[in-house]
Amino acid sequence: MSKKFQFDDEFDDDFSDNSQKFVEEDNNIDSEFGDDAFDNVFDFNHEEEDTMAKRKKKKKFRWHWWYYLFIIILVLCLAFGIYIIIKSNNNGPVYGDRCEGLVSISKDLITSTENTIEEKYDSITELDLSIECRTLHVDITFSEGMDTEEAQEIAEETVQTLDDLVGESKEEGNTYSNLFGTIDNETQYEVNVYMTSENSDDFPIYGTKSVQSDEFTYTLASVADEDSAQKALDTLEDDESEEE
Numbered sequence: 001m002s003k004k005f006q007f008d009d010e011f012d013d014d015f016s017d018n019s020q021k022f023v024e025e026d027n028n029i030d031s032e033f034g035d036d037a038f039d040n041v042f043d044f045n046h047e048e049e050d051t052m053a054k055r056k057k058k059k060k061f062r063w064h065w066w067y068y069l070f071i072i073i074l075v076l077c078l079a080f081g082i083y084i085i086i087k088s089n090n091n092g093p094v095y096g097d098r099c100e101g102l103v104s105i106s107k108d109l110i111t112s113t114e115n116t117i118e119e120k121y122d123s124i125t126e127l128d129l130s131i132e133c134r135t136l137h138v139d140i141t142f143s144e145g146m147d148t149e150e151a152q153e154i155a156e157e158t159v160q161t162l163d164d165l166v167g168e169s170k171e172e173g174n175t176y177s178n179l180f181g182t183i184d185n186e187t188q189y190e191v192n193v194y195m196t197s198e199n200s201d202d203f204p205i206y207g208t209k210s211v212q213s214d215e216f217t218y219t220l221a222s223v224a225d226e227d228s229a230q231k232a233l234d235t236l237e238d239d240e241s242e243e244e
Helices: 008-034 037-060 067-091 107-120 148-166 226-243
Strands: 124-130 135-144 190-195 205-211 217-219
Touching: 107 124, 107 148, 124 148, 135 148, 148 190, 148 205
Parallel strands: 135 190
Antiparallel strands: 124 135, 190 205, 205 217
């Protein structure tokens, strides 16, 4: 069999025809998928790489032991703060063990006592009862020219009224109950009285009743020894500062 002989110009024509077909096919691909076909593929790969990188970063996060320690300390601090707030709301300022064992005197009983005495005596301009730990404070402002003995009687009646409302037991022959004495070997409330009245020589008057005594003692502004009056005032102020 004889081999067909091909001239160079025929070979060039075939190569030119094949190149033309390749260009046409490439143009057909571009027209079908658009110019962004390769760009889309690149963007997809780029997004996939970002996603993998983010997953790797998430996997790097680890809980360390000191995280748990910090959380425990934070919870304990919050619990202690809540405890202090609750104790302060229930018992006023925090006095520690000094206020333990006291009989509770509600605000309603204090208000009832104030209303009863103020309605009974027109000479009272202002009456305020307050409790600070183991001390009952009785502050009374009387109208001008108030009689000293009458003022003392009103102050003591105020304490007796509150005493009756609380309703603690009373020793035979005593004026005041164990609310102002001792209950179950626990000392209860002492009383400090402060009374004022304009244009009255004996005022201000300071009165005290300790848990060991069933009677009040008074210091008048008109006493001959002014040092005694100042000493009584200093004692009241010292008691208030200690309770604060």
